[in-house]
Amino acid sequence: MSNYKAIMIGGSAGSFQVVTKIVASLPKDYPLPVMLCLHRLKHVRSGFVEALSIKSQMPIIEPDDKDPIKSGRIYLAPANYHMYVELGNKFALSTEDVVNHSRPAIDLSFFTAAYNYKNKLVGIILSGANKDGALGLKSVKDAGGLTIVQDPNECQVPTMTLASMNATNVDHVFSTQKIINFLLNLA
Amino acid sequence: MVTNEDVQRFINSIQAASTYDFTDYSERSFKRRVEKLLVDNGIDLNQLTYKLSKDKVFLEKVVRDITVNTTELFRDPEMWITLRYQILPKLKKNKSIFIWHAGCSSGQEIYSMLILLNEMGMLDQAKVFATDINSEMLEKSKAGVYKYRFNLGYLDNFDKVIRENPYNFEEKFDVPYEKYFDIDKVKDTITMKQFLREKAVFRKHDLVKDGNIFYSKFDLILCRNVIIYFNNNLQNRVIDLFGNSLYRDGFLILGAHESILGQASNSFDRTKGFYKKKQF
Incomplete structure:
Protein backbone atom coordinates (compact mmCIF):
# COMPACT_ATOMS: atom_id res chain seq x y z
CA MET A 1 0.00 0.00 0.00
CA SER A 2 1.46 3.34 -1.02
CA ASN A 3 1.71 6.60 0.85
CA TYR A 4 -0.42 8.42 -1.67
CA LYS A 5 -4.06 9.26 -1.16
CA ALA A 6 -5.12 10.62 -4.52
CA ILE A 7 -4.14 11.01 -8.15
CA MET A 8 -4.93 14.02 -10.28
CA ILE A 9 -4.41 14.07 -14.03
CA GLY A 10 -4.54 17.16 -16.28
CA GLY A 11 -4.61 17.34 -20.05
CA SER A 12 -6.45 18.90 -22.95
CA ALA A 13 -9.04 17.46 -25.29
CA GLY A 14 -6.21 16.06 -27.41
CA SER A 15 -5.09 13.80 -24.57
CA PHE A 16 -8.33 11.87 -24.70
CA GLN A 17 -6.72 8.73 -26.15
CA VAL A 18 -3.99 8.68 -23.51
CA VAL A 19 -6.52 9.22 -20.76
CA THR A 20 -8.65 6.41 -22.14
CA LYS A 21 -5.62 4.09 -22.15
CA ILE A 22 -4.75 4.95 -18.55
CA VAL A 23 -8.32 4.64 -17.36
CA ALA A 24 -8.76 1.31 -19.14
CA SER A 25 -5.72 -0.19 -17.38
CA LEU A 26 -6.84 0.48 -13.82
CA PRO A 27 -8.61 -2.38 -12.02
CA LYS A 28 -12.13 -2.12 -10.65
CA ASP A 29 -10.93 -2.05 -7.05
CA TYR A 30 -8.15 0.49 -7.53
CA PRO A 31 -7.50 1.82 -4.01
CA LEU A 32 -7.18 5.54 -4.76
CA PRO A 33 -9.44 8.21 -6.21
CA VAL A 34 -8.39 9.39 -9.66
CA MET A 35 -9.39 12.94 -10.58
CA LEU A 36 -9.32 14.04 -14.20
CA CYS A 37 -9.25 17.69 -15.14
CA LEU A 38 -9.40 17.83 -18.92
CA HIS A 39 -10.09 20.73 -21.23
CA ARG A 40 -13.25 19.91 -23.09
CA LEU A 41 -15.38 21.52 -25.71
CA LYS A 42 -17.47 23.94 -23.72
CA HIS A 43 -20.86 23.14 -25.14
CA VAL A 44 -20.52 19.40 -25.40
CA ARG A 45 -21.61 18.22 -22.01
CA SER A 46 -22.33 14.59 -22.54
CA GLY A 47 -20.46 11.94 -24.45
CA PHE A 48 -17.14 12.21 -22.64
CA VAL A 49 -18.29 10.27 -19.58
CA GLU A 50 -20.03 7.68 -21.71
CA ALA A 51 -16.98 7.20 -23.93
CA LEU A 52 -14.66 6.78 -20.95
CA SER A 53 -17.13 4.54 -19.12
CA ILE A 54 -17.13 2.02 -21.95
CA LYS A 55 -13.41 1.44 -21.46
CA SER A 56 -13.16 1.80 -17.71
CA GLN A 57 -13.69 -0.81 -15.03
CA MET A 58 -13.85 1.90 -12.38
CA PRO A 59 -16.99 4.06 -12.28
CA ILE A 60 -16.57 7.43 -14.02
CA ILE A 61 -18.32 10.25 -12.23
CA GLU A 62 -18.79 13.94 -12.96
CA PRO A 63 -19.01 15.14 -9.38
CA ASP A 64 -21.69 17.39 -7.98
CA ASP A 65 -20.69 20.23 -5.70
CA LYS A 66 -19.76 18.93 -2.19
CA ASP A 67 -19.62 15.28 -3.24
CA PRO A 68 -17.16 13.35 -1.06
CA ILE A 69 -14.05 12.07 -2.84
CA LYS A 70 -13.95 8.29 -2.58
CA SER A 71 -11.37 5.69 -3.50
CA GLY A 72 -11.95 3.38 -6.43
CA ARG A 73 -13.62 6.05 -8.52
CA ILE A 74 -12.61 8.19 -11.41
CA TYR A 75 -13.86 11.75 -11.26
CA LEU A 76 -14.08 13.93 -14.33
CA ALA A 77 -14.29 17.71 -13.92
CA PRO A 78 -17.71 18.71 -15.32
CA ALA A 79 -17.78 20.82 -18.48
CA ASN A 80 -18.01 24.56 -17.91
CA TYR A 81 -17.15 24.43 -14.17
CA HIS A 82 -13.91 24.76 -12.26
CA MET A 83 -13.37 21.74 -10.03
CA TYR A 84 -11.81 22.34 -6.60
CA VAL A 85 -10.87 20.02 -3.79
CA GLU A 86 -11.88 21.26 -0.34
CA LEU A 87 -10.33 20.31 2.97
CA GLY A 88 -12.10 17.20 4.21
CA ASN A 89 -11.81 15.51 0.80
CA LYS A 90 -14.85 17.03 -0.83
CA PHE A 91 -15.35 18.57 -4.24
CA ALA A 92 -16.40 22.16 -4.77
CA LEU A 93 -17.45 23.55 -8.14
CA SER A 94 -17.30 27.12 -9.37
CA THR A 95 -18.45 29.17 -12.34
CA GLU A 96 -15.83 31.86 -11.86
CA ASP A 97 -14.23 33.29 -14.95
CA VAL A 98 -12.13 31.14 -17.24
CA VAL A 99 -8.45 30.84 -16.23
CA ASN A 100 -5.84 30.25 -18.92
CA HIS A 101 -8.77 30.40 -21.38
CA SER A 102 -10.10 27.30 -19.68
CA ARG A 103 -12.94 26.14 -17.48
CA PRO A 104 -12.27 23.73 -15.96
CA ALA A 105 -8.79 25.14 -15.41
CA ILE A 106 -6.19 22.50 -14.58
CA ASP A 107 -4.17 24.95 -12.47
CA LEU A 108 -7.08 25.57 -10.11
CA SER A 109 -7.84 21.87 -9.63
CA PHE A 110 -4.16 21.17 -8.92
CA PHE A 111 -3.72 24.15 -6.54
CA THR A 112 -6.62 23.00 -4.41
CA ALA A 113 -5.75 19.31 -4.53
CA ALA A 114 -2.15 20.12 -3.54
CA TYR A 115 -3.40 22.21 -0.62
CA ASN A 116 -5.68 19.41 0.55
CA TYR A 117 -3.51 16.31 -0.05
CA LYS A 118 -0.05 17.93 0.32
CA ASN A 119 2.64 15.19 0.01
CA LYS A 120 -0.02 12.50 -0.50
CA LEU A 121 -0.90 13.61 -4.02
CA VAL A 122 0.37 12.34 -7.37
CA GLY A 123 -0.01 14.98 -10.09
CA ILE A 124 0.24 14.04 -13.75
CA ILE A 125 0.24 16.36 -16.77
CA LEU A 126 -0.45 14.92 -20.23
CA SER A 127 -0.43 16.26 -23.76
CA GLY A 128 -1.98 19.70 -24.15
CA ALA A 129 -1.93 22.84 -26.24
CA ASN A 130 -1.61 25.54 -23.59
CA LYS A 131 0.33 26.18 -20.43
CA ASP A 132 -2.60 25.57 -18.08
CA GLY A 133 -1.49 23.00 -15.52
CA ALA A 134 2.15 24.07 -15.31
CA LEU A 135 1.74 26.24 -12.21
CA GLY A 136 -0.65 23.68 -10.82
CA LEU A 137 1.93 20.93 -11.09
CA LYS A 138 4.48 23.24 -9.46
CA SER A 139 2.11 23.64 -6.51
CA VAL A 140 1.93 19.85 -6.20
CA LYS A 141 5.72 19.68 -6.11
CA ASP A 142 5.97 22.57 -3.65
CA ALA A 143 3.51 20.85 -1.33
CA GLY A 144 5.68 17.73 -1.34
CA GLY A 145 3.58 15.69 -3.76
CA LEU A 146 4.89 13.58 -6.61
CA THR A 147 4.93 15.08 -10.10
CA ILE A 148 4.89 13.26 -13.42
CA VAL A 149 4.63 14.55 -16.99
CA GLN A 150 4.01 12.56 -20.12
CA ASP A 151 7.13 12.32 -22.27
CA PRO A 152 6.95 15.38 -24.58
CA ASN A 153 8.29 13.24 -27.46
CA GLU A 154 5.18 11.15 -27.19
CA CYS A 155 2.73 14.06 -26.90
CA GLN A 156 0.65 15.20 -29.86
CA VAL A 157 1.03 18.74 -28.52
CA PRO A 158 3.80 19.10 -25.91
CA THR A 159 3.11 22.71 -24.81
CA MET A 160 1.55 21.70 -21.52
CA THR A 161 4.20 19.18 -20.56
CA LEU A 162 7.11 21.44 -21.54
CA ALA A 163 5.60 24.36 -19.62
CA SER A 164 5.26 22.09 -16.59
CA MET A 165 8.88 20.99 -16.87
CA ASN A 166 9.91 24.64 -17.04
CA ALA A 167 7.81 25.57 -14.04
CA THR A 168 9.15 22.93 -11.70
CA ASN A 169 11.67 20.14 -11.36
CA VAL A 170 9.31 17.26 -12.15
CA ASP A 171 10.01 13.90 -10.58
CA HIS A 172 9.36 11.70 -13.59
CA VAL A 173 9.04 12.04 -17.35
CA PHE A 174 7.18 8.92 -18.39
CA SER A 175 5.70 7.35 -21.50
CA THR A 176 2.02 6.45 -21.30
CA GLN A 177 2.92 2.83 -20.58
CA LYS A 178 5.26 3.86 -17.77
CA ILE A 179 2.59 6.09 -16.27
CA ILE A 180 0.25 3.11 -16.27
CA ASN A 181 2.86 0.84 -14.69
CA PHE A 182 3.55 3.45 -12.04
CA LEU A 183 -0.13 3.82 -11.17
CA LEU A 184 -0.61 0.05 -11.02
CA ASN A 185 2.36 -0.22 -8.65
CA LEU A 186 0.64 2.16 -6.23
CA ALA A 187 -2.16 -0.35 -5.80
CA MET B 1 -1.02 32.29 0.13
CA THR B 67 -19.85 38.00 -5.62
CA VAL B 68 -19.46 37.96 -9.41
CA ASN B 69 -20.30 34.75 -11.18
CA THR B 70 -20.32 34.11 -14.87
CA THR B 71 -23.24 32.77 -16.84
CA GLU B 72 -24.37 32.63 -20.44
CA LEU B 73 -27.47 32.66 -22.64
CA PHE B 74 -29.16 29.24 -22.34
CA ARG B 75 -26.29 27.92 -20.23
CA ASP B 76 -26.70 24.15 -20.09
CA PRO B 77 -29.11 23.67 -23.03
CA GLU B 78 -30.30 20.32 -21.68
CA MET B 79 -31.86 22.11 -18.72
CA TRP B 80 -33.66 24.55 -21.02
CA ILE B 81 -34.95 21.68 -23.13
CA THR B 82 -36.33 20.12 -19.94
CA LEU B 83 -38.02 23.43 -19.13
CA ARG B 84 -39.46 23.71 -22.60
CA TYR B 85 -40.88 20.23 -22.95
CA GLN B 86 -41.50 19.08 -19.39
CA ILE B 87 -41.91 21.94 -16.95
CA LEU B 88 -43.39 24.99 -18.67
CA PRO B 89 -46.18 23.01 -20.41
CA LYS B 90 -47.45 22.06 -16.92
CA LEU B 91 -47.73 25.75 -16.01
CA LYS B 92 -49.35 26.91 -19.22
CA LYS B 93 -52.92 26.62 -17.96
CA ASN B 94 -52.20 28.96 -15.00
CA LYS B 95 -53.60 32.46 -15.29
CA SER B 96 -50.34 33.84 -13.91
CA ILE B 97 -46.97 32.19 -13.65
CA PHE B 98 -44.64 33.52 -10.99
CA ILE B 99 -40.94 32.99 -11.66
CA TRP B 100 -37.98 33.96 -9.46
CA HIS B 101 -34.44 34.08 -10.75
CA ALA B 102 -32.48 34.04 -7.47
CA GLY B 103 -28.88 35.11 -7.99
CA CYS B 104 -29.43 36.27 -11.56
CA SER B 105 -25.87 37.58 -12.02
CA SER B 106 -25.51 39.38 -15.36
CA GLY B 107 -29.00 38.39 -16.49
CA GLN B 108 -28.54 35.93 -19.33
CA GLU B 109 -30.74 33.37 -17.58
CA ILE B 110 -33.61 35.88 -17.38
CA TYR B 111 -33.44 36.64 -21.10
CA SER B 112 -33.22 32.95 -21.91
CA MET B 113 -36.40 32.39 -19.91
CA LEU B 114 -38.23 35.35 -21.48
CA ILE B 115 -37.31 34.18 -24.98
CA LEU B 116 -38.51 30.66 -24.23
CA LEU B 117 -41.73 31.92 -22.66
CA ASN B 118 -42.41 34.07 -25.70
CA GLU B 119 -41.82 31.15 -28.06
CA MET B 120 -44.32 29.13 -26.04
CA GLY B 121 -46.91 31.93 -26.06
CA MET B 122 -46.62 32.34 -22.28
CA LEU B 123 -44.87 35.67 -21.90
CA ASP B 124 -48.00 37.69 -21.05
CA GLN B 125 -49.06 35.49 -18.16
CA ALA B 126 -45.53 35.36 -16.70
CA LYS B 127 -44.46 37.53 -13.77
CA VAL B 128 -40.70 37.44 -13.72
CA PHE B 129 -38.66 38.55 -10.70
CA ALA B 130 -34.88 38.66 -10.58
CA THR B 131 -32.58 39.21 -7.62
CA ASP B 132 -28.88 39.36 -6.89
CA ILE B 133 -26.70 40.51 -4.02
CA ASN B 134 -24.57 42.43 -6.47
CA SER B 135 -25.99 45.81 -7.54
CA GLU B 136 -23.58 46.08 -10.44
CA MET B 137 -24.76 42.73 -11.81
CA LEU B 138 -28.37 43.87 -11.49
CA GLU B 139 -27.60 46.94 -13.59
CA LYS B 140 -25.95 44.69 -16.15
CA SER B 141 -28.99 42.46 -16.15
CA LYS B 142 -31.31 45.39 -16.75
CA ALA B 143 -29.14 46.72 -19.57
CA GLY B 144 -29.17 43.38 -21.41
CA VAL B 145 -26.01 44.05 -23.42
CA TYR B 146 -23.39 41.34 -23.85
CA LYS B 147 -20.13 40.94 -25.72
CA TYR B 148 -20.64 39.29 -29.08
CA ARG B 149 -17.39 37.66 -30.16
CA PHE B 150 -16.56 36.32 -26.70
CA ASN B 151 -20.03 34.81 -26.49
CA LEU B 152 -20.50 33.14 -29.85
CA GLY B 153 -21.58 30.05 -27.92
CA TYR B 154 -24.81 31.90 -27.07
CA LEU B 155 -25.98 31.37 -30.63
CA ASP B 156 -25.26 27.63 -30.52
CA ASN B 157 -27.22 27.38 -27.31
CA PHE B 158 -30.08 29.40 -28.83
CA ASP B 159 -30.18 27.03 -31.79
CA LYS B 160 -30.28 23.97 -29.55
CA VAL B 161 -33.04 25.24 -27.31
CA ILE B 162 -35.16 27.45 -29.57
CA ARG B 163 -34.65 26.20 -33.12
CA GLU B 164 -34.20 22.46 -32.76
CA ASN B 165 -36.56 19.95 -31.28
CA PRO B 166 -34.61 17.04 -29.79
CA TYR B 167 -37.80 14.99 -29.56
CA ASN B 168 -38.65 15.38 -33.22
CA PHE B 169 -35.75 16.14 -35.53
CA GLU B 170 -38.12 16.80 -38.43
CA GLU B 171 -39.58 19.74 -36.58
CA LYS B 172 -37.45 22.89 -36.86
CA PHE B 173 -38.41 26.34 -35.75
CA ASP B 174 -37.21 29.15 -37.96
CA VAL B 175 -36.66 31.79 -35.31
CA PRO B 176 -34.44 34.69 -36.37
CA TYR B 177 -32.05 36.04 -33.75
CA GLU B 178 -33.33 39.57 -34.51
CA LYS B 179 -36.65 38.60 -33.00
CA TYR B 180 -34.98 38.75 -29.58
CA PHE B 181 -31.66 40.55 -29.82
CA ASP B 182 -29.62 42.80 -32.07
CA ILE B 183 -26.11 41.76 -32.98
CA ASP B 184 -23.69 44.61 -33.71
CA LYS B 185 -20.45 43.12 -34.96
CA VAL B 186 -18.68 46.48 -35.13
CA LYS B 187 -19.48 47.39 -31.54
CA ASP B 188 -19.11 43.71 -30.64
CA THR B 189 -22.42 43.59 -28.79
CA ILE B 190 -25.54 41.50 -28.43
CA THR B 191 -28.39 43.70 -27.16
CA MET B 192 -31.65 42.26 -25.92
CA LYS B 193 -34.84 43.74 -27.41
CA GLN B 194 -36.69 46.31 -25.36
CA PHE B 195 -39.83 44.20 -24.86
CA LEU B 196 -37.62 41.69 -23.04
CA ARG B 197 -35.63 44.26 -21.09
CA GLU B 198 -38.74 45.89 -19.60
CA LYS B 199 -40.43 42.65 -18.62
CA ALA B 200 -38.60 41.51 -15.47
CA VAL B 201 -38.68 43.16 -12.03
CA PHE B 202 -35.18 43.53 -10.52
CA ARG B 203 -34.42 43.77 -6.79
CA LYS B 204 -31.26 43.65 -4.73
CA HIS B 205 -31.46 40.66 -2.42
CA ASP B 206 -29.09 38.78 -0.12
CA LEU B 207 -29.94 35.09 0.17
CA VAL B 208 -28.06 34.95 3.48
CA LYS B 209 -30.35 37.30 5.37
CA ASP B 210 -33.33 38.36 3.25
CA GLY B 211 -36.40 36.16 3.04
CA ASN B 212 -38.99 36.22 0.29
CA ILE B 213 -39.19 39.95 -0.46
CA PHE B 214 -42.00 39.60 -2.97
CA TYR B 215 -45.72 39.57 -2.24
CA SER B 216 -46.28 36.24 -3.82
CA LYS B 217 -45.22 32.63 -3.88
CA PHE B 218 -43.69 31.18 -6.99
CA ASP B 219 -44.42 28.45 -9.50
CA LEU B 220 -40.80 28.23 -10.55
CA ILE B 221 -37.56 29.26 -8.86
CA LEU B 222 -34.22 29.13 -10.61
CA CYS B 223 -31.09 29.37 -8.52
CA ARG B 224 -28.29 27.96 -10.59
CA ASN B 225 -24.64 27.85 -9.60
CA VAL B 226 -25.21 30.05 -6.57
CA ILE B 227 -25.35 27.60 -3.67
CA ILE B 228 -22.05 26.06 -4.77
CA TYR B 229 -20.56 29.06 -2.97
CA PHE B 230 -22.37 28.25 0.30
CA ASN B 231 -21.55 25.70 2.97
CA ASN B 232 -24.05 22.96 3.89
CA ASN B 233 -25.55 25.01 6.70
CA LEU B 234 -26.36 27.99 4.51
CA GLN B 235 -27.42 25.74 1.63
CA ASN B 236 -30.07 24.19 3.87
CA ARG B 237 -31.36 27.58 4.95
CA VAL B 238 -31.61 28.80 1.38
CA ILE B 239 -33.33 25.62 0.23
CA ASP B 240 -35.83 26.07 3.09
CA LEU B 241 -36.48 29.61 1.89
CA PHE B 242 -37.15 28.31 -1.61
CA GLY B 243 -39.38 25.55 -0.26
CA ASN B 244 -41.43 28.10 1.69
CA SER B 245 -41.58 30.44 -1.29
CA LEU B 246 -42.89 27.85 -3.75
CA TYR B 247 -46.49 26.97 -4.39
CA ARG B 248 -47.37 23.33 -3.90
CA ASP B 249 -46.12 21.44 -6.97
CA GLY B 250 -43.81 24.35 -7.72
CA PHE B 251 -40.47 23.69 -9.40
CA LEU B 252 -36.96 24.46 -8.21
CA ILE B 253 -34.08 24.38 -10.66
CA LEU B 254 -30.49 24.29 -9.43
CA GLY B 255 -27.26 24.19 -11.42
CA ALA B 256 -26.37 21.08 -13.39
CA HIS B 257 -24.00 19.89 -10.67
CA GLU B 258 -25.80 21.09 -7.57
CA SER B 259 -28.02 18.96 -5.39
CA ILE B 260 -30.08 19.30 -2.22
CA LEU B 261 -28.39 17.40 0.58
CA GLY B 262 -29.56 16.39 4.03
CA GLN B 263 -32.93 17.03 5.58
CA ALA B 264 -33.99 19.75 3.16
CA SER B 265 -34.19 17.12 0.42
CA ASN B 266 -37.26 15.59 2.12
CA SER B 267 -39.41 18.48 0.94
CA PHE B 268 -38.77 17.82 -2.75
CA ASP B 269 -39.13 15.11 -5.36
CA ARG B 270 -36.11 14.99 -7.58
CA THR B 271 -36.42 14.32 -11.26
CA LYS B 272 -33.46 14.53 -13.58
CA GLY B 273 -32.64 18.21 -13.85
CA PHE B 274 -35.17 19.68 -11.44
CA TYR B 275 -36.88 19.46 -8.06
CA LYS B 276 -40.59 19.56 -7.43
CA LYS B 277 -42.04 20.69 -4.11
CA LYS B 278 -43.87 17.85 -2.40
CA GLN B 279 -47.49 18.12 -1.34
CA PHE B 280 -48.17 18.06 2.36
Missing part, protein backbone atom coordinates in the same frame (compact mmCIF):
# COMPACT_ATOMS: atom_id res chain seq x y z
CA VAL B 2 -4.19 33.29 1.94
CA THR B 3 -4.85 31.12 5.01
CA ASN B 4 -8.14 30.16 6.60
CA GLU B 5 -7.44 32.64 9.37
CA ASP B 6 -6.95 35.40 6.79
CA VAL B 7 -10.30 34.57 5.23
CA GLN B 8 -11.89 34.66 8.67
CA ARG B 9 -10.39 38.09 9.39
CA PHE B 10 -11.63 39.35 6.05
CA ILE B 11 -15.15 38.05 6.70
CA ASN B 12 -15.13 39.58 10.21
CA SER B 13 -14.08 42.99 8.96
CA ILE B 14 -16.87 43.02 6.37
CA GLN B 15 -19.37 41.88 8.95
CA ALA B 16 -18.30 44.58 11.39
CA ALA B 17 -18.68 47.36 8.85
CA SER B 18 -21.80 46.29 6.98
CA THR B 19 -24.82 43.97 6.96
CA TYR B 20 -23.10 41.44 4.69
CA ASP B 21 -22.36 38.09 6.28
CA PHE B 22 -20.09 35.72 4.36
CA THR B 23 -19.53 33.37 7.31
CA ASP B 24 -21.27 30.48 5.62
CA TYR B 25 -19.67 30.83 2.25
CA SER B 26 -17.87 27.78 0.94
CA GLU B 27 -14.23 27.90 1.92
CA ARG B 28 -12.42 27.13 -1.29
CA SER B 29 -13.97 29.54 -3.79
CA PHE B 30 -13.98 32.25 -1.20
CA LYS B 31 -10.31 31.89 -0.43
CA ARG B 32 -9.51 32.21 -4.08
CA ARG B 33 -11.57 35.36 -4.38
CA VAL B 34 -9.79 36.96 -1.44
CA GLU B 35 -6.44 36.12 -3.05
CA LYS B 36 -7.59 37.72 -6.28
CA LEU B 37 -8.80 40.78 -4.42
CA LEU B 38 -5.38 41.30 -2.82
CA VAL B 39 -3.57 40.89 -6.13
CA ASP B 40 -5.97 43.11 -8.08
CA ASN B 41 -5.74 45.91 -5.50
CA GLY B 42 -2.03 45.48 -4.87
CA ILE B 43 -2.50 45.47 -1.09
CA ASP B 44 -1.99 43.06 1.78
CA LEU B 45 -4.61 41.77 4.17
CA ASN B 46 -3.92 44.40 6.86
CA GLN B 47 -4.39 47.21 4.40
CA LEU B 48 -7.50 45.53 3.06
CA THR B 49 -9.20 45.10 6.45
CA TYR B 50 -8.26 48.64 7.46
CA LYS B 51 -9.73 50.05 4.28
CA LEU B 52 -12.88 47.97 4.70
CA SER B 53 -13.43 49.44 8.15
CA LYS B 54 -13.00 53.04 6.97
CA ASP B 55 -14.34 53.22 3.44
CA LYS B 56 -17.96 52.24 2.75
CA VAL B 57 -17.66 52.80 -1.00
CA PHE B 58 -14.63 50.56 -1.14
CA LEU B 59 -16.46 47.92 0.89
CA GLU B 60 -19.37 47.91 -1.55
CA LYS B 61 -16.94 47.53 -4.42
CA VAL B 62 -15.20 44.63 -2.70
CA VAL B 63 -18.54 42.91 -2.11
CA ARG B 64 -19.37 43.36 -5.78
CA ASP B 65 -15.98 41.95 -6.79
CA ILE B 66 -16.26 38.83 -4.68
